[in-house]
Amino acid sequence: MPWYRCAIMLHYLQHIGKCVLLCLLLCPAVSHAQSFYFTGGFKDSTGTLIPFVNIKLRSNQLLYQAGSGGEFGISAFVSTDTATCYAEGFDTTQIVLMHGKYQQVVLRYNATMLQKAKLESRLSSLSMAPQQKQHVTEIATGNGESYNEIVPNHFTNTSAFPSVGFVPNNNHASYSNIRRFIAHSTQVPPNAVRIEELWNYFNLQLPQAQPGDSSMGMASALSVCPWNANHLLLMLNVVAPKIPVENLPPANMVFLIDNSGSMEENNRLPLLKNGFKKLVEHLRPQDRVAIVTYGGSPGIMLPPISGQYKDSIRAAIDALIAGGATAGSNGIQLAYELATTNALDSGVNKVILATDGDFNMGITEDEALERLIKAYRHTGVTLSCLGVGMGNYKDSKIEVLAKMGNGNFAYLDTEEEAQKVMVQELTENLYHVAADASIHVYFDSSVMQQYKLVGYDNRKQALANNTLLLNGANIGSGQTIVAMLEIVPKGNASIQTPLQGSWELQYKCLLRDSVQIAHNVPFTAVPMALPLADTAFKKATTLAWYGQLLRQATPQQPVSFTDVMTLAAQCFAAENKSDAGFLQLLQQTQQVYNPAPIQQRWRKKRKTK
Structure with a gap:
């Protein structure tokens, strides 16, 4: 019996009579009767071995696991038993095990795995070179901390890959971790900056993204990119319904x-x-x-x-x-x-x-x-x-x-x-309202030359690790998801040419008995000037710009945080606690990355006295 089951059992024995303890003490005597042995192996429909398949015996309800070569050997109390076998991406299967008979088991890929395989092919449009797959490593910062290495997204040609798919990220750990570094007057390790988690922290919502009682709200917006006036920014926004x-x-x-x-x-x-x-x-x-x-x-x-x-x-x-x-x-x-x-x-x-x-x-x-x-x-x-x-x-x-x-x-x-x-x-x-969620974007290549995801750089890690790639996201009650794509219009298309395409949210709706939903929304939009854009769009743009500067990943020459601070002043409200916190963080970041000369700081102190 595994130690952790023993720990739970022993804890409950403190609250049960001595007769149960006596039964437990008699268990070793039973163990001497183990004279049966089940053996077998697992393969998929192509004959490929499946490692680490979980096996749960009906007779004792204990969990076992096949080895890295897909085979197993289990000691048992009985000569024949029923087992439930399951592994990530495969249908759960029940088999009959018999002592002395090697059981070859073929597991079938489940529908979710096949759907995720489509997502894998779309993710290949991120155009990661084979040698880049080896970059998925754990990076130490020198002070004992470690972060997964981020390989930034690159621009992808729309003619070759007119669609892209990715799994949304609903965490926001990166924002508060950045704040911790800045509060200690320390520059932020580039791999600690996950731009999508900066968006998540502020629960951004476009006015058009109104959810129903059990359906997701979806909206998009388009504007000129502030760090490259020849590019556009497309914002995608998902808003989950809130459970009363x-x-x-x-x-x-x-x-x-x-x-x-x-x-x-x-x-x-x-x-x-x-x-x-x-x-x-x-x-x-x-x-x-x-x-x-x-x-x-x-x-x-x-x-x-x-x-x-x-x-x-x-x-x-x-x-x-x-x-x-x-x-x-x-x-x-x-x-x-x-x-x-x-x-x-x-x-x-x-x-x-x-x-x-x-x-x-x-x-x-x-x-x-x-x-x-x-x-x-x-x-x-x-x-x-x-x-x-x-x-x-x-x-x-x-x-x-x-x-x-x-x-x-x-x-x-x-x-x-x-x-x-x-x-x-x-x-x-x-409380989650959606499971296994993924986003897919389809572009009109006649007016678009290239695009790249802003943030979501860790999806590159998914290409090197299918397990991470194929796990869709859960979306919580009332949660918002933001994604942005930087777009390069075609040479014969002006910055005012309407952008055409559609985007789709695929997920299991947990408010409707986990029914699979694919909600496709078309977009045809002329980019607006950034000052005229919605507050949520400007906030998302500000946070993306801030994150890129922290990572020193801007495609153009380095831009001062002063420009980010100017844009932030247009959309972050000082009377709002979270907004005011970000405005203060920007000021502190400027001081950490661009400290004023000693003489200038001395004069400033003299003025305040």
Whole structure:
């Protein structure tokens, strides 16, 4: 029996009579009766071996896994058994296993995998050279932090690839992480800047993007590009319907909290404890919460308990103390097992991992961690991640965990950010209205010469890793998605020539029994001058420009942050808290990247006295 199942069982034994303990003690005697052995292997319809297929036996309900060569061998209590077999991208299959008979199993690709294969072919229009695929690496910053390397998108010829597809990103960890660097008067590592996550932070919405009760709002806008007057910017905007509070289903949550020795500082475990206690205030009696920790070794700090017992939950959070090694993988296993054991059939089942990402015990390799999480994807339990800390913060690891777990990823740098993520945005982060979402854009090549995605550079990583590529995105209640494309008109087309084409949002609507929807919206638009554009468009443009400058990825000569600040003043309102925060961030960024000469700063100080 796996250790994490033992941990859960032993915890519940504390609340059960001695007779159950006696039964458990008798289990070893039963184990001597294991004289049967099941063997077999997995292939797809082409005869290609399928590694790491999950196998669940009916007789003992335990989970096993085939090896990297696609084969398995399982000791059993019985000579014949039924097994459920599943792997990412394949139909779940039931087979009969017999002692002494090698079972060759052929798994069929499921409909979702075939649909995603179409997305893969469209993503190839990002035109990544073969040698660039090897650039997908983890980059250390020199201070112990690590980030996935970003390979910027390049312009693609519309004549060769008149369509492009990509998976939306619903995280916003990058914005608050950038703010942390600037607050410490430190330049931001280029690979820490994910432009799409800057848009996500501000929940931008074009006026035309009005969602229905169960349908997505979709709108587009076109204007002149401020960093290249000969180019255009096309903004795509998706707005999800908001589930009324009274209709929110119950939630089954496991708080998986890293309380290892590296979490002792105030901006780590103490910050998380305050954030989780704020979340607890908004729990309902129908919600369930459990707490798993993994400082040194994983353990159940609090068994599943109703949200009405807020004092007990807060007391368990207050009792957390930092110490020990970081056995993150073991904690993840235990949290998933606890969440699946107590899963709600008609509710939300989620593990919330809070960590600095510095795993140094148990499974620490990224690929092995990905396989660990993939093994639980079929259960419907999602994994969201909260990153904290600085110095040994592993953004690269936490980002991948959230992607593989079909969850969100946020970075907490202040108490205010914890309030925003864990209270104000709780509904959109916890309750999804769409799954497996992807966006596809179709252009008229007669008036367009080239295009490139602004942001979404990490989709290049998807080309080097089919697992990341083929995972569509979840979209939360009331959440907004923004994408922008920089467009080069054809030589015979003026900047005022109407842009023609369409874009499509494909997703499973969770408000309609997961029915598959493909919503196609045509666009024919003449670009407007940027000062006349909608506020949401100007905000998105400002944030994209800011992000490109931070990454030093602008195609033209370097542009001062002063121009970005001028555009920001036209659309970010000083009376709005989030807007005012960005305006202040811009001022601080200018000081970090373009510090005034010492003599000028001295004169400025003299004036203020």
